[in-house]
Amino acid sequence: MGYPYPSHARETVVLSKYFGDAAARSYDGWVKRGGYEGLKKALGMTREAVIEEVKNSGLRGRGGAGFPTGLKWSFMPKSVGPGRAHYLVCNADESEPGTFKDREIMRWTPHGLIEGCAIAAYAIGAERIYIYIRGEFTEAWAIMSRAVAEAVEAGALGRNVFGSGHRIEVVLHRGAGAYICGEETAMMNSLEGKRGNPRIKPPFPAQSGVFGMPTTINNVETLAAVPSIMMRGAPWYKGLCLSSPKSTGTKLWSVCGHVQRPGNYEVTMGTPMKDLIFEMAGGMRPGRKLKAVIPGGSSVPIMTAQEIEDCPLDYEGIVAKGSMLGSGGMIVMDDSTDLVYQIMRLARFYAHESCAQCTQCREGTAWTTRILERILAGQGKPEDLDLLLDLADNMTGKTICVLSDSCAAPVVSGIKKFPEEFEAYIRHRRRPASSGSAPTMAARS
Amino acid sequence: MSADSPAVAHGAEQAPYRPVFVGEAQARLQKLFEQYPTKQGCLLPALWMVQEARGWIPDEGIAEVAEQLGLTPAYVKGVVTFYTMYHTHPVGRHFIQVCTTSPCNICGAEEVVKALLAATGCGELGATSPDGRFTVIETECLGACGFPTPVLIDNDFVESITPERVSGLLQGYK
Numbered sequence: 260m261g262y263p264y265p266s267h268a269r270e271t272v273v274l275s276k277y278f279g280d281a282a283a284r285s286y287d288g289w290v291k292r293g294g295y296e297g298l299k300k301a302l303g304m305t306r307e308a309v310i311e312e313v314k315n316s317g318l319r320g321r322g323g324a325g326f327p328t329g330l331k332w333s334f335m336p337k338s339v340g341p342g343r344a345h346y347l348v349c350n351a352d353e354s355e356p357g358t359f360k361d362r363e364i365m366r367w368t369p370h371g372l373i374e375g376c377a378i379a380a381y382a383i384g385a386e387r388i389y390i391y392i393r394g395e396f397t398e399a400w401a402i403m404s405r406a407v408a409e410a411v412e413a414g415a416l417g418r419n420v421f422g423s424g425h426r427i428e429v430v431l432h433r434g435a436g437a438y439i440c441g442e443e444t445a446m447m448n449s450l451e452g453k454r455g456n457p458r459i460k461p462p463f464p465a466q467s468g469v470f471g472m473p474t475t476i477n478n479v480e481t482l483a484a485v486p487s488i489m490m491r492g493a494p495w496y497k498g499l500c501l502s503s504p505k506s507t508g509t510k511l512w513s514v515c516g517h518v519q520r521p522g523n524y525e526v527t528m529g530t531p532m533k534d535l536i537f538e539m540a541g542g543m544r545p546g547r548k549l550k551a552v553i554p555g556g557s558s559v560p561i562m563t564a565q566e567i568e569d570c571p572l573d574y575e576g577i578v579a580k581g582s583m584l585g586s587g588g589m590i591v592m593d594d595s596t597d598l599v600y601q602i603m604r605l606a607r608f609y610a611h612e613s614c615a616q617c618t619q620c621r622e623g624t625a626w627t628t629r630i631l632e633r634i635l636a637g638q639g640k641p642e643d644l645d646l647l648l649d650l651a652d653n654m655t656g657k658t659i660c661v662l663s664d665s666c667a668a669p670v671v672s673g674i675k676k677f678p679e680e681f682e683a684y685i686r687h688r689r690r691p692a693s694s695g696s697a698p699t700m701a702a703r704s
Numbered sequence: 705m706s707a708d709s710p711a712v713a714h715g716a717e718q719a720p721y722r723p724v725f726v727g728e729a730q731a732r733l734q735k736l737f738e739q740y741p742t743k744q745g746c747l748l749p750a751l752w753m754v755q756e757a758r759g760w761i762p763d764e765g766i767a768e769v770a771e772q773l774g775l776t777p778a779y780v781k782g783v784v785t786f787y788t789m790y791h792t793h794p795v796g797r798h799f800i801q802v803c804t805t806s807p808c809n810i811c812g813a814e815e816v817v818k819a820l821l822a823a824t825g826c827g828e829l830g831a832t833s834p835d836g837r838f839t840v841i842e843t844e845c846l847g848a849c850g851f852p853t854p855v856l857i858d859n860d861f862v863e864s865i866t867p868e869r870v871s872g873l874l875q876g877y878k
Contacts, residue, residue: 344741353847354844354845354847355845356805356806356807356844356845356849357806357807357845357849358847358849359847359848359849359850359851361847362847362848393847394787394789395789395801395843395846395847395856395861396847396861397856397859397860397861398861430739430740432748432749433748433749433752434748434787434789435748435751435752435787435788435789435790436787436788436789436790436843437786437787437788438844438845449748450740450745451742451744451745452742452744452745452746452747452748452773452775452783453744453747453783454782454783454786455786455787470740470741470742470745472741513849513850514850515807515849515850515852516807516810516811516849517810517811521849521850521851521852522850523850557805557806557845588807588849590806590807590810590849592810595810596810601806601809601810604804604805604806604809605805605806608805608806608844608845611844612844614786
């Protein structure tokens with residue numbers, strides 16, 4: 260549902276059914292709503308059968324990459340070798356600007372997430388699950404801590420889950436403020452007590468992950484979808500599809516920015532983007548027109564109002580329109596937005612969050628920010644746009660992780676799709692509409 | 705970030721350092737060791753324990769954590785400085801983080817920052833108010849973009865703060 264607003268008729272509520280229902284947070288409340296039946300069912304199946312069911316459902320990673328979940332699980336070694344413990348890591352480091360769905364899943368349905376984690380752990384042969392929660396999510400942390408303790412008490416976690424003989428334990432791990440730790444290999448380093456620098460792949464986590472052991476990392480929303488798939492079956496989930504058969508199920512869209520009803524809306528894959536923004540999220544404020552949309556969290560290319568006209572909300576449809584589904588964090592901007600200023604803010608975000616391992620990222624994100632700041636200060640030169648594009652080219656596909664690509668995406672798409680915004684500053688010496696209380700990059704470093 | 709500027713001196717930083725990992729805290733640390741296959745895996749949680757006990761992570765705290773986990777102080781310092789939530793200097797009694805990343809920015813987050821800097825008496829980002837009560841910093845995306853502007857005061861996550869709501873918000877923090 261579009262929490263904090265009531266469910267919209269166009270939504271398909273699976274994950275968000277109990278958002279806002281505080282009684283669903285407790286173990287007993289969750290069991291009353293049919294909870295933990297999916298885990299019990301999974302424990303009665305073979306591991307291979309559980310993986311097969313998830314594969315057949317078409318579920319894909321909801322954290323950004325969209326990799327098929329069942330296939331990822333199948334990369335884990337078939338059996339647990341001596342001294343080779345398997346681990347499941349749940350990525351709850353939700354930090355992608357525009358995205359606020361995992362927080363609501365943890366706040367309202369903590370047991371749904373724990374159940375999904377336990378099913379995944381069983382499927383990949385892991386006895387321990389680390390749930391990596393970003394340090395700022397203090398409320399979600401408290402709710403998850405309580406839920407884990409309840410689940411242990413009830414026998415849904417522990418040495419002998421529901422009497423099955425299987426051991427599944429959950430450890431909550433608190434992050435400490437680093438966007439990059441949402442990248443899976445950086446997260447593994449962070450769990451090991453290191454700086455959160457991403458690792459070069461291969462080796463892939465399924466071979467050598469956290470603590471050098473076979474590891475699977477899944478996003479909160481991905482794992483939260485698993486119990487329903489176990490209970491209602493792969494064909495049901497696969498049937499939730501209005502467009503591309505490669506995009507199935509429901510997706511939570513965190514709609515924010517200049518819409519009248521910002522919130523999390525859960526829709527079937529393939530629902531038109533336009534309906535989400537204008538029908539469900541209430542459209543623009545009176546007298547305002549849509550200018551731009553960043554559909555999948557700040558790391559994906561910006562779309563124009565024209566491009567969203569006939570864009571289905573699925574992995575393939577958004578790619579066809581030149582952007583990506585990403586994490587489903589949709590930033591909507593109306594005609595009051597100073598795009599150059601906001602693109603600078605995003606570039607500054609990436610410069611601040613760069614782990615500084617790779618030259619292209621360390622230098623590129625900071626340089627991009629300074630050029631944009633200069634343009635905003637009225638000192639832009641006509642050649643700056645080519646310089647920014649050239650920099651962006653050097654920042655794309657050339658680094659250990661995709662943070663630098665993510666910084667380039669809004670810059671490149673902004674310059675290509677909204678050249679007049681930049682021209683206004685460079686040729687016509689426009690003054691920034693925004694007050695800009697924030698210090699410049701140079702002043703901060 | 706300008707947060708590295710010398711903060712107002714509090715009594716606490718002048719007093720001799722008291723070890724954190726004694727008694728009940730030592731028992732908590734031993735429990736943590738059971739949850740990770742290496743002692744180093746407990747580094748982030750151990751640093752959180754120091755910060756919760758002392759308000760920030762002084763060099764003596766770094767040395768203590770290093771000793772407990774079998775690491776060198778230099779290594780631990782390298783990790784501490786990577787993560788923005790660990791304080792490497794004393795901060796106000798109440799630490800305020802305001803999101804100013806794009807989704808909140810287009811909804812007026814910078815006005816909230818201005819109102820907070822004025823109402824707390826901090827004057828500038830990263831500085832501590834003369835009465836030692838508050839420190840205000842800008843932070844990148846807090847993950848509550850639908851409820852601009854989210855503010856994190858100590859461990860309290862508060863949504864939908866506007867300049868008008870600032871003075872009421874601060875009243876609960878003495």
